[in-house]
Amino acid sequence: MALDQKTIEALEGVTTATLTTVLLKKGLRNVWLRGTKPLKPGQKRVVGLAFTLRFVPAREDLATPESWSSPTSTRAAIEAMPEGCIAVADAMGVTDAGIFGDILCARLKKRGVAALITDGVVRDVAGVLATDLPVWCQGAAAPPSVAGLTFVNWQQPIGCGGVAVFPDDVIVVDDDGAVVIPAALVADVVAASVEQEKLEAWLFNEVQNGASLPGLYPPNAENKARYEAYRAKSKAAE
Structure with missing residues (x-):
């Protein structure tokens, strides 16, 4: 699935507040991702298709620095992301382990990923900000992801900020946070x-x-x- 430019431009002119009201009228109440706050004030509104990433609680035999070289890793997931997508990471609300740092965010930016959204936190904040990648999260933590989380897969249904997000749902995010629009309802x-x-x-x-x-x-x-x-x-x- 791809978003046409006309749809992107239309949604860039719509606030997430308006979207939640419209979705409420259609019977959808749980569409606002909790804990997704702009890392940098003044980030512009971003629209894109969700590329989902899923973490589970850390398990000592899996959550190791060696796992970063695994075929199932955040590094591999980043290389699978199409240009213009929004990376949406289910970090289970964990706030004491940064899921991405400056190097990974720099690669996201180079690949043309539109934004990173997570209900968790990032690390290396100064470096992340220097990449100019728009990020919405709960803040920062110094420890790496494996200190509290195990990455398990990408492009699966996830729960981010208490909201169900499916691959290729449409995400709109602004100063009020992120909203998911189910793909079938976009038009x-x-x-x-x-x-x-x-x-x-x-x-x-x-x-x-x-x-x-x-x-x-x-x-x-x-x-x-x-x-x-x-x-x-x-x-x-x-």
Whole structure:
């Protein structure tokens, strides 16, 4: 699966707050990945297909420095990532072992990976920031991943931040964190979200001009008609 440029551009103009509202209206409540905070303030909104990575609790015979050379390793997973994907790592919320450091993040950046998202933490923060790879996580820890986690596979269904994420689900992430859009719902969600953003921009402008909230947000029949008239006028001017 690949995201077309039109879909990417549409979602780049939609906040994760709007997406959670639209998905809620479609019956999906658990779509916001807990613990995914921007490592660097001011990171731009990123859109991409999920490339999933799965960790389990560390087991002494498996979680060793030697495991980094295994065919089933984070290193091998990185080399399998397509350009434009978003790496989504299930670190089980562990915050005392950094899953990726500066060298791995540098390689992610070189491969054209759009962002790294995890409910865990990273290490070598100064170096990670220097790569300019957008990262959302719970912070930093000095110990390596094998101090607390065992990497087991990639491109499998995972639970990240308490949310089910499947390979090729669509991820949108901004200052409010990461949201997953199930692949089968993308077209409907994009259309509804773009329209919701236009409505909310009009509502915000009305509030800025002194309008009170009752009957405006959410809009009653009168304000819906006013908004539709505004949209018709805007389309005619385009």
